[in-house]
Amino acid sequence: MTTLTKTPFLFFLSCGVTVCVMAGLLLPVSGCGKATASAESDLKVIVLGFDGMDWVMTGEMIRAGEMPNFKRLADTGGFTALGTSIPPQSPVAWSNFITGHDSGGHGIFDFIHRHPETMTPYLSTSEAAAGTMWKVGKYHFPSPLDGGSVDLLRKGEAFWTVLEEHGIETTVIRMPANFPPSGTATREVSGMGTPDILGTYGTFSFFTTDQFAPLPSTIDGGELQIVELRGNRLDTHLYGPDNPFLVEPTRLSTELTAYVDVDSNAARFVINDNDFVLKSGEWSEWLPIEFEMIPSQVLPAIGRFYLRSVAPEFELYVTPLNIDPTSPAMPITTPDDYGNHLCKCTGYFYTQGMPEDTGAVVEDLLTMDEFLTQADLAGEENITQYEHVLSEFERGFLFHYFGNTDLVGHIVWRSMDPDHPAYDADKDAQYAHVMPDLYRRMDEVVGHTLENMPENTLLVVMSDHGFAPWRRVMHINAWLAENGYLVMKDPSKEGKNYSNVDWTKTRAYGLGINGLYLNLKGREMGGIVDPEDRDALIAEIGAKLLETVDPATGELAVTKFYPREATYEDAGYLHIGPDIQVGYAERTRGSNASAIGEMSTEVFSDNTDRWSGDHCMDHESVPGILLTSRPMQKQGTTLKNLAAAILFEFGIGEFPRDQISPSN
Numbered sequence: 001m002t003t004l005t006k007t008p009f010l011f012f013l014s015c016g017v018t019v020c021v022m023a024g025l026l027l028p029v030s031g032c033g034k035a036t037a038s039a040e041s042d043l044k045v046i047v048l049g050f051d052g053m054d055w056v057m058t059g060e061m062i063r064a065g066e067m068p069n070f071k072r073l074a075d076t077g078g079f080t081a082l083g084t085s086i087p088p089q090s091p092v093a094w095s096n097f098i099t100g101h102d103s104g105g106h107g108i109f110d111f112i113h114r115h116p117e118t119m120t121p122y123l124s125t126s127e128a129a130a131g132t133m134w135k136v137g138k139y140h141f142p143s144p145l146d147g148g149s150v151d152l153l154r155k156g157e158a159f160w161t162v163l164e165e166h167g168i169e170t171t172v173i174r175m176p177a178n179f180p181p182s183g184t185a186t187r188e189v190s191g192m193g194t195p196d197i198l199g200t201y202g203t204f205s206f207f208t209t210d211q212f213a214p215l216p217s218t219i220d221g222g223e224l225q226i227v228e229l230r231g232n233r234l235d236t237h238l239y240g241p242d243n244p245f246l247v248e249p250t251r252l253s254t255e256l257t258a259y260v261d262v263d264s265n266a267a268r269f270v271i272n273d274n275d276f277v278l279k280s281g282e283w284s285e286w287l288p289i290e291f292e293m294i295p296s297q298v299l300p301a302i303g304r305f306y307l308r309s310v311a312p313e314f315e316l317y318v319t320p321l322n323i324d325p326t327s328p329a330m331p332i333t334t335p336d337d338y339g340n341h342l343c344k345c346t347g348y349f350y351t352q353g354m355p356e357d358t359g360a361v362v363e364d365l366l367t368m369d370e371f372l373t374q375a376d377l378a379g380e381e382n383i384t385q386y387e388h389v390l391s392e393f394e395r396g397f398l399f400h401y402f403g404n405t406d407l408v409g410h411i412v413w414r415s416m417d418p419d420h421p422a423y424d425a426d427k428d429a430q431y432a433h434v435m436p437d438l439y440r441r442m443d444e445v446v447g448h449t450l451e452n453m454p455e456n457t458l459l460v461v462m463s464d465h466g467f468a469p470w471r472r473v474m475h476i477n478a479w480l481a482e483n484g485y486l487v488m489k490d491p492s493k494e495g496k497n498y499s500n501v502d503w504t505k506t507r508a509y510g511l512g513i514n515g516l517y518l519n520l521k522g523r524e525m526g527g528i529v530d531p532e533d534r535d536a537l538i539a540e541i542g543a544k545l546l547e548t549v550d551p552a553t554g555e556l557a558v559t560k561f562y563p564r565e566a567t568y569e570d571a572g573y574l575h576i577g578p579d580i581q582v583g584y585a586e587r588t589r590g591s592n593a594s595a596i597g598e599m600s601t602e603v604f605s606d607n608t609d610r611w612s613g614d615h616c617m618d619h620e621s622v623p624g625i626l627l628t629s630r631p632m633q634k635q636g637t638t639l640k641n642l643a644a645a646i647l648f649e650f651g652i653g654e655f656p657r658d659q660i661s662p663s664n
């Protein structure tokens with residue numbers, strides 16, 4: 001189906017923030033390797049960001065001699081805890097590092113925010129806005145003058161913008177909360193927050209002939225299709241997003257055919273121009289997948305296929321369809337062709353922000369071993385790419401992000417936690433080595449860096465927060481109901497999207513992992529709390545939260561209570577955030593259901609999910625780490641002041657320098 005006339009379609013024309021800023025900065029990207037020999041001996045700084053690397057566990061492993069390269073750093077430059085953000089959620093934490101502001105200044109308070117006028121939740125870091133459409137018959141076309149755009153919602157100036165203005169070249173790879181990429185670095189690849197081709201944070205496809213498979217509608221994070229074998233042949237479709245050219249919502253799709261050979265325990269697959277054979281248990285390489293939108297336009301993507309089995313049931317997992325870095329449908333790099341350059345050097349790579357497929361293992365569609373293999377593919381591919389980027393690094397500043405330490409940690413943490421309510425020694429104990437192995441692997445990355453970094457390089461190793469077991473779930477909306485702040489229409493029932501909430505009597509509601517909002521008159525759609533009563537109500541709820549005891553453990557469930565005006569130093573974007581952030585006690589966390597407005601009837605429950613470790617708790621219980629190859633002139637102590645300390649090494653004294661005035 002491929003023809004020469006097909007051109008990739010820029011899904012979002014991005015005439016807004018991203019591309020215009022980038023226009024003046026497009027640099028030719030040449031072949032692999034160093035472009036020119038450097039005669040400079042100026043300072044260079046490399047920052048390695050290991051998401052979620054825990055202060056306590058790292059310290060224990062360093063002391064036990066299991067992380068010799070971290071030990072080298074600890075001996076020569078120091079090893080300290082790094083104060084994290086409130087709340088300690090990754091997009092919030094990394095935004096503190098990027099901007100030198102807290103949430104009041106960068107406007108990211110949680111993974112999820114809400115529009116108070118409609119009470120609809122949205123992802124906090126980027127927003128796709130539909131542009132003006134031209135309608136012609138059954139097709140509609142994005143107007144070239146006002147195309148749909150995707151905007152980074154993080155406010156505040158990124159520290160690398162300031163470095164660039166001082167003539168210091170910057171390379172920023174997979175920085176979270178930087179999608180679309182800022183456009184101000186010399187080279188960028190966007191990180192956490194970058195969607196797959198469907199516009200989600202990662203939606204896998206799963207095909208099975210098992211008629212007793214779970215109902216597709218019950219699967220989160222993936223699309224399950226029950227398929228039928230005719231003889232040895234199976235015909236199905238892989239689905240993309242809605243066709244942006246069609247007026248009626250219609251999913252893009254492309255034909256997928258499989259020929260199953262039970263005797264050789266393998267299957268042959270044909271999709272687009274790809275024709276390949278997989279044995280059971282085998283992964284394909286990355287494959288280009290195209291969706292035809294109109295005869296001259298295709299939407300390019302990439303995917304990997306994993307054949308789970310051919311008999312007794314055929315089962316195929318396909319990764320979320322990622323944005324193709326050689327032909328990106330949305331902006332993911334600076335300059336535009338940097339993704340192409342990286343692909344030439346080390347091959348295709350996961351472009352989605354959080355590639356470890358926690359959804360598939362939580363839904364039991366991948367086993368723990370299969371998930372660990374998948375996460376390892378993503379992690380090793382990232383390390384290979386990093387080693388290449390390092391080999392090209394000659395001057396200025398380099399940041400590279402490693403996410404395995406966080407997302408694998410979420411899934412396997414209970415294997416190290418026999419007191420976890422869902423701990424099963426038979427199933428879990430065998431995975432107790434996974435996190436220590438990962439930490440040792442990151443130690444090798446540090447060792448490789450120390451051996452290969454240019455002269456006069458300061459190496460900084462950091463994480464955005466630590467980790468803790470997540471044993472107990474607190475359903476904040478049920479707590480608010482029990483204490484009379486939230487009133488349900490029918491208290492005996494649960495309900496989604498606040499459908500069971502009586503807003504005429506409700507004074508407060510939970511939304512996001514740590515957020516608690518008042519139902520404020522003049523702000524919320526059906527607000528009833530007078531603004532003059534706001535402070536007293538916040539204090540009253542806070543006092544009650546801090547007294548709340550989990551009956552199953554006899555321990556306090558909440559150890560910090562953060563009213564927003566008293567918590568954040570920066571004020572420009574305070575109005576976006578929750579009135580209160582809840583600092584759950586270590587080992588307790590807010591429920592996923594409450595985070596998106598679901599009501600439950602119980603206040604506390606055991607966490608029986610595979611997602612068994614977390615960090616969205618009292619920020620003092622989960623600090624990050626900081627190690628440096630030599631003492632810095634200014635000691636970074638928190639995520640918020642670390643970038644200023646790095647800029648100071650380059651002789652730049654003022655950061656952050658942007659004054660964010662209160663806005664509304």
Ligand SMILES: [Zn+2]
Nearest residue numbers: 051052090464
């Ligand atoms: Zn994180």
Ligand SMILES: [Zn+2]
Nearest residue numbers: 052090406407
């Ligand atoms: Zn995490």
